[in-house]
Amino acid sequence: MLGFSLKDLSILITGGGSGIGLGAAKYFLERGAKVTICGRRENKINEAADALGSSILGMVGDITRGDDRQRLVEGAVRHGGGLDVLVNNAANMYRGAITELQEDELTDIFNSNVIAGMMLSGLCVPHLEKREGSILFVGSVHNRRAFPGASPYAATKAAVQSLTQVLAAELGPRRIRVNCVVPGAVFTEINQRAGLFDDATARARLQGMAGMHALGRIGTEREIAEAMSYLISAKWTTGAIVDVDGGLGLGLTHE
Numbered sequence: 712m713l714g715f716s717l718k719d720l721s722i723l724i725t726g727g728g729s730g731i732g733l734g735a736a737k738y739f740l741e742r743g744a745k746v747t748i749c750g751r752r753e754n755k756i757n758e759a760a761d762a763l764g765s766s767i768l769g770m771v772g773d774i775t776r777g778d779d780r781q782r783l784v785e786g787a788v789r790h791g792g793g794l795d796v797l798v799n800n801a802a803n804m805y806r807g808a809i810t811e812l813q814e815d816e817l818t819d820i821f822n823s824n825v826i827a828g829m830m831l832s833g834l835c836v837p838h839l840e841k842r843e844g845s846i847l848f849v850g851s852v853h854n855r856r857a858f859p860g861a862s863p864y865a866a867t868k869a870a871v872q873s874l875t876q877v878l879a880a881e882l883g884p885r886r887i888r889v890n891c892v893v894p895g896a897v898f899t900e901i902n903q904r905a906g907l908f909d910d911a912t913a914r915a916r917l918q919g920m921a922g923m924h925a926l927g928r929i930g931t932e933r934e935i936a937e938a939m940s941y942l943i944s945a946k947w948t949t950g951a952i953v954d955v956d957g958g959l960g961l962g963l964t965h966e
């Protein structure tokens with residue numbers, strides 16, 4: 712089998728009921744991991760858990776809630792017999808001109824995209840250090856490519872990339888690695904919800920987005936999962952921020 716063996720690793724993925732998180736869950740399961748996923752929508756979590764077999768545990772929960780985070784970590788530790796990896800994948804998109812931003816929406820996006828992952832990471836440390844485990848954040852090209860109207864999302868992803876490096880330094884002495892994958896465009900719900908791929912304009916949008924990538928196409932969930940599995944397996948890699956973006960971060964413009 713191509714790729715890294717993840718045999719018997721216990722991996723917790725936030726937001727594994729759709730998109731990149733679901734793609735990662737499938738990929739990790741194929742490589743022998745025991746996976747726990749979570750999300751707020753019961754139907755998405757149940758669908759994924761039913762489809763993917765007995766090595767996956769689906770938990771309905773909101774990572775912005777302390778009690779749900781506690782339950783989630785306990786569930787993952789029980790399911791996997793400990794915990795090797797936390798993938799801080801769940802995030803939401805909020806866009807708008809700086810003059811129009813709503814404070815409650817800003818607070819919500821920082822809670823889900825930054826604060827929840829920090830608190831979860833802290834909760835997982837005692838488990839991860841028993842197994843020389845790792846934390847994986849999911850960043851975004853928005854951190855270094857400036858798209859007008861994307862300031863809330865971009866600011867949260869800049870925070871995630873900064874956290875990766877600070878926590879790598881802080882947790883290195885405890886033998887916990889912290890890394891980050893930075894995906895280019897992948898066609899998932901987060902983009903649909905932000906109206907980036909609505910039906911009427913989907914085709915033109917997709918072509919436009921594809922043209923901004925040096926490789927001329929958007930990516931797949933599986934391609935992000937491959938890079939994640941590398942970072943999970945690379946025992947001397949920490950504090951790394953790895954672009955998996957088809958060259959989107961190079962700053963090409965669509966002709």
Ligand SMILES: NC(=O)c1ccc[n+]([C@@H]2O[C@H](COP(=O)([O-])OP(=O)(O)OC[C@H]3O[C@@H](n4cnc5c(N)ncnc54)[C@H](OP(=O)(O)O)[C@@H]3O)[C@@H](O)[C@H]2O)c1
Nearest residue numbers: 726729730731750751752773774801802896897899900901
């Ligand atoms: N797709 C792209 O082009 C792209 C590019 C760069 C980076 N990313 C990053 O990739 C990651 C995954 O996004 P995606 O593209 O796969 O979009 P997605 O399909 O919308 O996945 C996000 C997941 O997070 C879950 N989630 C959101 N808030 C949550 C909360 N408070 N508690 C628990 N779960 C929560 C959602 O499920 P519920 O709504 O059911 O809770 C959803 O399943 C995100 O970090 C995103 O920023 C995506």
